[in-house]
Amino acid sequence: MAGKVVTISSGKGGVGKTTATANLGISLASLGKKVVVIDADIGLRNLDVIMGLENRIVYDLVDIVEGRSKLRQSMIKHKKFEDLFLIPAAQTRDKMAVSPQDMVKLTDELREEHDFILIDSPAGIERGFRNALEPADEVLIVTNPEVSAVRDADRITGLIEAAEKGPGRLILNRIKPELVKKGEMLSSDDVVDILGLAIIGIIPEDELVLSASNSGVPVTLNTDSKAGMAFNNVARRLIGEDVPFMNLADDAGFFRRLARLFEGW
Amino acid sequence: MASFLNRLFGRARKGSGATAKNRLHFVLQHDRINLPPERMEEMKREILAVIVKYLVVDQERVEIALEQRDRTHSKLVAEIPFAKEKQQIQMEARPETAGTDAQTAESNGAVKSPLAADEEAAPKDESNDSQDAEPVAEVDEASATAPDADAKDNKKN
Ligand SMILES: Nc1ncnc2c1ncn2[C@@H]1O[C@H](COP(=O)(O)OP(=O)(O)OP(=O)(O)O)[C@@H](O)[C@H]1O
Ligand SMILES: [Mg+2]
Numbered sequence: 001m002a003g004k005v006v007t008i009s010s011g012k013g014g015v016g017k018t019t020a021t022a023n024l025g026i027s028l029a030s031l032g033k034k035v036v037v038i039d040a041d042i043g044l045r046n047l048d049v050i051m052g053l054e055n056r057i058v059y060d061l062v063d064i065v066e067g068r069s070k071l072r073q074s075m076i077k078h079k080k081f082e083d084l085f086l087i088p089a090a091q092t093r094d095k096m097a098v099s100p101q102d103m104v105k106l107t108d109e110l111r112e113e114h115d116f117i118l119i120d121s122p123a124g125i126e127r128g129f130r131n132a133l134e135p136a137d138e139v140l141i142v143t144n145p146e147v148s149a150v151r152d153a154d155r156i157t158g159l160i161e162a163a164e165k166g167p168g169r170l171i172l173n174r175i176k177p178e179l180v181k182k183g184e185m186l187s188s189d190d191v192v193d194i195l196g197l198a199i200i201g202i203i204p205e206d207e208l209v210l211s212a213s214n215s216g217v218p219v220t221l222n223t224d225s226k227a228g229m230a231f232n233n234v235a236r237r238l239i240g241e242d243v244p245f246m247n248l249a250d251d252a253g254f255f256r257r258l259a260r261l262f263e264g265w
Numbered sequence: 266m267a268s269f270l271n272r273l274f275g276r277a278r279k280g281s282g283a284t285a286k287n288r289l290h291f292v293l294q295h296d297r298i299n300l301p302p303e304r305m306e307e308m309k310r311e312i313l314a315v316i317v318k319y320l321v322v323d324q325e326r327v328e329i330a331l332e333q334r335d336r337t338h339s340k341l342v343a344e345i346p347f348a349k350e351k352q353q354i355q356m357e358a359r360p361e362t363a364g365t366d367a368q369t370a371e372s373n374g375a376v377k378s379p380l381a382a383d384e385e386a387a388p389k390d391e392s393n394d395s396q397d398a399e400p401v402a403e404v405d406e407a408s409a410t411a412p413d414a415d416a417k418d419n420k421k422n
Pocket of ligand 2: 017018019041046120121122
């Protein structure tokens with residue numbers, strides 16, 4: 001089996017990388033895929049709590065890389081899904097403890113027995129990002145409909161392309177359809193237009209994301225959550241299904257769509 | 266067509282969302298070529314300073330701008346129209362001596378060049394006048410025909 005390595009990155013911090021990684025991991029697992037999620041944010045371990053696995057951690061990424069633990073015994077199995085595993089970040093080390101080559105070696109081993117290896121990249125464009133980028137077959141770029149977040153997404157888009165890992169696909173997180181409708185927020189069309197990237201997910205702002213992180217049960221497991229449904233759709237697109245985008249509200253507007261219709265002329 | 270529609274509907278859009286989009290366009294253009302806005306202005310001033318050494322241009326209407334289709338296709342587009350004011354003065358001055366023209370050009374602070382001289386000497390008919398606002402390439406063409414027209418004009422005189 002030749003699993004696929006998908007890196008989730010953003011440039012700007014706090015836009016929803018960890019949330020996306022946790023939810024995609026669960027969605028892919030619930031679609032029957034064998035999945036490993038890796039927290040590459042060394043020093044700021046988070047993916048474990050978002051997935052509700054914090055109290056099961058024995059070893060971490062640096063232990064594996066430095067040979068203190070075997071890969072298999074270091075992977076934490078999810079409570080609900082047999083085929084979903086977490087490799088947590090080290091909490092007390094810094095990003096220099098792992099090299100891009102270490103990540104390639106690790107993921108090459110994981111590819112043999114899993115369909116997807118998701119890497120939660122740290123914010124920024126330094127070593128941690130490089131570690132997450134190096135083994136990637138595909139990069140998902142998470143951003144928010146905000147000037148600074150989109151700008152940073154563009155910056156890493158350039159770096160991803162320079163590393164020949166592009167083009168990345170976009171996850172636009174925390175969109176508020178009411179605000180877009182009022183013209184008070186960048187729409188998904190705007191962001192796609194500006195960044196010139198394909199979009200793989202449009203995730204609405206959803207209070208249930210917070211309660212999910214409080215309880216350590218990612219929002220895709222909540223059938224009432226629109227964000228959860230949207231993340232589920234991203235997972236299905238990742239495995240190649242053609243899933244229409246949810247109607248979050250009239251996000252584009254008639255005239256802009258009309259204008260787009262004429263774009264080819 | 267597309268740009269017309271975009272402009273039409275783009276302008277109609279109000280609210281901070283549209284502002285955000287415009288600001289992002291601006292910021293990203295500069296980020297992508299790694300040339301901050303102030304440095305770009307500096308470069309424009311230098312380009313213009315060079316051009317002015319050879320041509321009498323309408324400095325007010327000079328436009329040097331970044332054009333970007335997407336992140337990997339950027340270009341610098343310059344529109345450098347020749348001075349119109351000078352030519353109007355010329356038209357009035359034409360019946361008199363050519364000396365007046367030369368003085369006008371010098372008082373504009375422009376360095377005289379062969380091309381500028383040609384232009385000054387060239388008669389300004391209506392079609393020529395209407396091309397004043399066109400990009401430099403077009404005006405170039407007009408001034409290329411100048412010697413010919415010049416000869417005709419001389420015969421008439
Ligand atoms: N769709 C959403 N709706 C509401 N809140 C959200 C949504 N997505 C993310 N959040 C909230 O945003 C915050 C940041 O999310 P997250 O930790 O996933 O970002 P990150 O990109 O991993 O941050 P960092 O760069 O620090 O690693 C969290 O509090 C999370 O609950
Ligand atoms: Mg994170």
